[in-house]
Amino acid sequence: MTAIYDKFAKQYQASKRLPFREYIEWYSYNKLLGDISQKSVLDLACGEGFYTRRIKQKTAETVVGVDISEKMIRLAKQQEENHPLEIDYVVSDVMQLGKIGSFDLIVASYLLNYAQTKEQLLKMCQTISANLKPGGRFVSINNNPDQPPESFPVCEKYGFTKRISGPLKEGEAITYEFFRGGQKFHFDNYYLSTKTHEWAFKRAGLNLIRWHKIEVSPDGLKIFGQEFWQDFIDYEPIVGIECLH
Numbered sequence: 385m386t387a388i389y390d391k392f393a394k395q396y397q398a399s400k401r402l403p404f405r406e407y408i409e410w411y412s413y414n415k416l417l418g419d420i421s422q423k424s425v426l427d428l429a430c431g432e433g434f435y436t437r438r439i440k441q442k443t444a445e446t447v448v449g450v451d452i453s454e455k456m457i458r459l460a461k462q463q464e465e466n467h468p469l470e471i472d473y474v475v476s477d478v479m480q481l482g483k484i485g486s487f488d489l490i491v492a493s494y495l496l497n498y499a500q501t502k503e504q505l506l507k508m509c510q511t512i513s514a515n516l517k518p519g520g521r522f523v524s525i526n527n528n529p530d531q532p533p534e535s536f537p538v539c540e541k542y543g544f545t546k547r548i549s550g551p552l553k554e555g556e557a558i559t560y561e562f563f564r565g566g567q568k569f570h571f572d573n574y575y576l577s578t579k580t581h582e583w584a585f586k587r588a589g590l591n592l593i594r595w596h597k598i599e600v601s602p603d604g605l606k607i608f609g610q611e612f613w614q615d616f617i618d619y620e621p622i623v624g625i626e627c628l629h
C-alpha cells in the first residue's frame with residue numbers, strides 16, 4: 385500500500401482547523417476515550433500526531449504513534465522536537481506492524497476505512513488484538529458505513545465532500561475532498577459494511593462492539609447554533625467505535 389498522505393500531509397494538517405474537527409470529531413472522540421490517565425496507548429494511523437499529542441496531554445502514561453506515511457511521521461516528529469511530550473513515532477503499515485507491545489488502549493482515528501477488503505480489515509484488527517492487553521480497549525472514530533449516499537452532499541457546508549460512483553458495495557471507493565483556503569485535496573476511503581466490521585472485530589478477538597453516535601460540544605452549539613450542525617447530526621458522516629479485548 386502506498387502512503388498517499390505523503391502527497392498532502394500539510395493540507396491534511398490544515399484541515400484539522402475545520403470547526404467540525406474540534407466541535408464534533410474531537411468532542412466525541414475525547415468523550416469515548418474517557419479517563420486515560422496512567423494508560424499505555426498505541427495510536428494507529430496517527431498522521432501528524434494531532435490527536436496523539438492531545439492523548440498524551442490527557443495524562444496517558446506512554447503513547448506510541450504509528451503511520452504508513454513517512455511525511456506525516458516527519459511532521460509529527462518535528463512537533464515532538466519543538467514541544468517534547470515523549471511520544472514515540474514509528475513508520476509502518478498497520479497490517480504489517482506485528483506485535484510491538486502490550487497496551488491498555490489502542491486508538492485509531494480513520495484507519496479502518498482504508499481497508500479495501502474484509503481480509504485487510506481483519507489484518508488491521510489482528511494487529512490491534514495482538515497489541516492489546518487482555519481486557520484492553522479499542523476506540524476509533526471512522527467514516528460511518530451507514531451514512532446513506534443520498535445524504536453525502538450535506539457534508540459540503542462543513543468543508544468537505546464525499547462521493548461514490550454507484551450504490552454502497554463492499555470495497556467501493558468513497559472519495560473525500562477537503563477544501564479550505566483555496567487548497568483542495570482528495571483521497572479515497574473504502575466502504576465495508578458494519579456487518580463486515582463486526583465479523584472482523586470478533587474474528588480477531590475484539591468483543592463487546594459498540595457503535596457510538598457523534599455529538600456536538602456545548603461550545604460548538606453556542607458558536608454556530610443547532611441549525612448549522614443539524615445535518616451532521618441527522619446524517620452522521622462519521623461514527624465512533626469501541627471494542628474490548
Ligand SMILES: C[S@@+](CC[C@H](N)C(=O)[O-])C[C@H]1O[C@@H](n2cnc3c(N)ncnc32)[C@H](O)[C@@H]1O
Binds near residue numbers: 428435453494495498
Ligand atoms: C485521515 S488521516 C487520520 C490521521 C489521524 N489519525 C487524525 O485523525 O488526524 C488517515 C491516516 O491513516 C494513515 N494510513 C492509512 N492506511 C494506513 C495503514 N495501512 N497503516 C498505517 N497508516 C495508514 C494515513 O497515512 C493517514 O495519515
